[in-house]
Amino acid sequence: MMLRNVTVDCSDPYALATFWSTVTGWPISGEDSPGDDEVLVESPAPVPGLLFIQVPETKSVKNRLHFDWMPTERTRDEEVDRIVGLGAKLFEDHRTADGRGWVTLTDPEGNEFCVERSVSER
Incomplete structure (x- = not known):
C-alpha cells in the first residue's frame, strides 16, 4: 500500500x-x-x-493530525520567520534555552503544524 x-x-x-x-x-x-x-x-x-x-x-477544534516540518535549507528559526511572513501565525512556542524544541504555527485557515530543528541543528 x-x-x-x-x-x-x-x-x-x-x-x-x-x-x-x-x-x-x-x-x-x-x-x-x-x-x-x-x-x-x-x-x-x-x-x-x-x-x-x-x-x-469551518475548523472548530484542535487538529488530531498535523504536519511536522523539518527545514532543509534554513534553520528552524529562519524557517519559522519565513513561514510567518507568508501568512502563518504563531500558535505555541516550544523552543528551549538550549536551542531544542519546536514551534507550532497555524496556516491561514487555522490548521496547526510544527517546525522542528533542521538536521544541521541536531
Whole structure:
C-alpha cells in the first residue's frame, strides 16, 4: 500500500494550496485553478501530495493530525520567520534555552503544524 495524498478540509482550496505551495516549494497541479473545490499540491515522489478539499464547515477544534516540518535549507528559526511572513501565525512556542524544541504555527485557515530543528541543528 502507498500513501498517495494527505487531504485537508478547508473553505478555500486554491488559496490554502497556494500558501502551502509557497511554503513547500511544490507546485499546484496544472489541472487546478481558483474556484475549484479540490486543489492538489504535487510533491516529489515518494512523498504524498497535499490535497485541499472544500467543505462547508469551518475548523472548530484542535487538529488530531498535523504536519511536522523539518527545514532543509534554513534553520528552524529562519524557517519559522519565513513561514510567518507568508501568512502563518504563531500558535505555541516550544523552543528551549538550549536551542531544542519546536514551534507550532497555524496556516491561514487555522490548521496547526510544527517546525522542528533542521538536521544541521541536531
